[in-house]
Amino acid sequence: MSGSALASASAAITxxxxxxxxxxxxxVALAALLLxxxxxxxxxxxxxxxxxxxxxxxxxxxxxxxxxLTLGIALVAVPVNAAAGIAAAWxxxxxxFRGKAALVTLIDLPFSVSPVVAGLALVLxxxxxxxxGGWLAAHELKIVFALxxxxxxxxxxxxxxxxxxxIPVMVEQGRAEEEAALTLGASGWHMFRTVTLPNIRxxxxxxxxxCNARAMGEFxxxxxxxxxxxxxxxxxxxxxxxxxxxxxxVAAFSMAALLAVLALxxxxxxxxxxxxxxxxxxxxxxx
Amino acid sequence: MRRDTSxxxxxxxxxxxxxxxxxxxxxxxxxxxxxxxxxMGPAELASHLGSRRVANALALSFxxxxxxxxxxxxxxxxxxxxxxxxxxxxRRLIDAAVDLPFALPTAVAGxxxxxxxxxxxxxxxxxxxLGLRIAYAEPGIWLALxxxxxxxxxxxxxxxxxxxxxxxxxxxxxxxxxxxxxxxxVVLPVLAPALLTGFAxxxxxxxxxxxxxxxxxxxxxxxxxxxPLLIVIRLEEYNYDAAAAIGLAMLGISFAMLFVINxxxxxxxxxxxxx
Numbered sequence: 183m184s185g186s187a188l189a190s191a192s193a194a195i196t197x198x199x200x201x202x203x204x205x206x207x208x209x210v211a212l213a214a215l216l217l218x219x220x221x222x223x224x225x226x227x228x229x230x231x232x233x234x235x236x237x238x239x240x241x242x243x244x245x246x247x248x249x250x251l252t253l254g255i256a257l258v259a260v261p262v263n264a265a266a267g268i269a270a271a272w273x274x275x276x277x278x279f280r281g282k283a284a285l286v287t288l289i290d291l292p293f294s295v296s297p298v299v300a301g302l303a304l305v306l307x308x309x310x311x312x313x314x315g316g317w318l319a320a321h322e323l324k325i326v327f328a329l330x331x332x333x334x335x336x337x338x339x340x341x342x343x344x345x346x347x348x349i350p351v352m353v354e355q356g357r358a359e360e361e362a363a364l365t366l367g368a369s370g371w372h373m374f375r376t377v378t379l380p381n382i383r384x385x386x387x388x389x390x391x392x393c394n395a396r397a398m399g400e401f402x403x404x405x406x407x408x409x410x411x412x413x414x415x416x417x418x419x420x421x422x423x424x425x426x427x428x429x430x431x432v433a434a435f436s437m438a439a440l441l442a443v444l445a446l447x448x449x450x451x452x453x454x455x456x457x458x459x460x461x462x463x464x465x466x467x468x469x
Numbered sequence: 470m471r472r473d474t475s476x477x478x479x480x481x482x483x484x485x486x487x488x489x490x491x492x493x494x495x496x497x498x499x500x501x502x503x504x505x506x507x508x509m510g511p512a513e514l515a516s517h518l519g520s521r522r523v524a525n526a527l528a529l530s531f532x533x534x535x536x537x538x539x540x541x542x543x544x545x546x547x548x549x550x551x552x553x554x555x556x557x558x559x560r561r562l563i564d565a566a567v568d569l570p571f572a573l574p575t576a577v578a579g580x581x582x583x584x585x586x587x588x589x590x591x592x593x594x595x596x597x598x599l600g601l602r603i604a605y606a607e608p609g610i611w612l613a614l615x616x617x618x619x620x621x622x623x624x625x626x627x628x629x630x631x632x633x634x635x636x637x638x639x640x641x642x643x644x645x646x647x648x649x650x651x652x653x654x655v656v657l658p659v660l661a662p663a664l665l666t667g668f669a670x671x672x673x674x675x676x677x678x679x680x681x682x683x684x685x686x687x688x689x690x691x692x693x694x695x696x697p698l699l700i701v702i703r704l705e706e707y708n709y710d711a712a713a714a715i716g717l718a719m720l721g722i723s724f725a726m727l728f729v730i731n732x733x734x735x736x737x738x739x740x741x742x743x744x
Contacts (some may be wrong), residue, residue: 195635195638195639195642195651196554196648197648198648202555205547205550205551205555206551206555206557208547208551209547209548209551209552209563210557210559210563212544212547212548213548213563213566213567215592216544216615216616216619217563217566217567217569217570217616217619218566219585219591219592220573220578220581220582220585220616221569221573221581223581223584223585223590223591224577224580224581224584227581227584262490263490265486266486266487266490266491266494269482269483269484269485269486269487269490270483270486270487270490270491272479272483273479273480273483273484273487274487276475276477276480276483277475277477277480277483278475279480279484285487288491288495288496289487289491291495291499292495293670293673293674294673294677294723294724294727295499295677295720296676296677296678296679296696296697296716296719296723297677297679297680297697298677298679298697298698298700298701298716299502299677299697299700299716299719299720300498302502302700302704302712302713302716303498303499303501303502303716304498305704305709305712306498306501306502306504306505306709306713307497307498307501309709311707311709312501312709313501313504334494334498337494338494338495338498341490341491341494341495345487357475357477360477361476361477364476364477364478370478370479374479392571392572395571395572398574399572399573399574399575399576399577400574401574401575401576401679401680402575402677402678402679402680402697405679405680405701406700406701406704418574419574419575419576419577419680422576422577422580423576423684426580426684434580435580435584438574438576438577438580438581441573441574441577442573442577444572445569445572445573445574445577446572448572449565449566449568449569449572450565452565452568452572453561453565
């Protein structure tokens, strides 16, 4: 083959230069208009009347209680779902059993259920008119329109995040290392702490990061069960809706900016993890 | 239940924790929804779903999700291709920004898009005189759902593009195919299953989406009122049966759509296998 034919063959595995330029510009324009403009708009609207006004609106008693509630819910929901995710990944990745594929589908179920339908299901179970409603009322327990309902809604929505991240990583790692530890006389817990956990820590952190972002930002499912009692059952996203509907734009966008900062920090940490520990994360995210 | 003879401990503990958490957190509430539907019976369910307002809301939710996910097939493929194949300044920033819709709470995305595309907003001001109404009309719903669904397509397609062996494209070029023909006949068929998966994930997410849509939609009954919003309205009226009927219809239609897409995927994988 002549030199020029080789050159034209390697040129032919990419697009002609004008096309490359056009495609790159379209992609950059798309990302700027669709992804970057909204986040810039959040900060611009929050700072419309200066940073002091924005900060003062975040210091209002109702705003503070919404921030604390959101942090508290995430503080309970994330560890619970992290534990459930580790248990799920252990059983599914390290053992073979009948019905495994169906179980994986069930874990992913919350991804295909509308958050509003999830909230509705909780109301039908625990609401005054629901299946357990009579029993709960008789024992003076309140779940819907109270904190337990918000927690259950958050748990439902964020259930798959940690398991989804851990299962492919643990499948790939196999069980040879754990078996070696047992052969050398380690107890089950000792093996888990010294072999399994160090192997999955970055993938676990990655899953926890995404789980936390969704837990703090969940709106639809929480909106249905919260009852929106100011200062008691309003999380940050619910507060944003209430302020926005009252035309308190700066206050709504200031609260939104706080959640946007959380999103940006989540993305930064996620990128750092992907960059430093790509080999130890789920295969689909390697690039 | 266990089939192998793995020497590892903790199967019972792991499975036990998983099954209890799954049952308490996910399955029990969904069972309550199914029970409510079963208690109503088909005639009553049909009467709740037969109203014009409910039919319009369901049709809008599924139509808008289909439009947005179809748009995301193009947008997602474009971003995945450019991010994976080309090197240019700002590539890493855009790569990270693709995940923004995963991390940004939907209510925040909703009010931000509304601020931009409302008639007085930065983009709305330009588009409105051109007769393009985005916010408070159906295109606003499409926009919100494109935002929400975009990362699903990019993140499923991107790793597959990364793994395409350049030798296939070289072989095709050496055999005299034009670049366009190589892309159409060699690259696209390899990407097709991933594109379908991304489409299905984006669709599943956007059909039920609530937070990013309700601020920009305008929420006029029969015109821009999505099904999840109608569930919320019925719940606020304490009409639990009507809310449950709409919820069950949404569950049923989205599982049917996912089943069709799943079958298409099996078919397209098999087709590649034999090609």
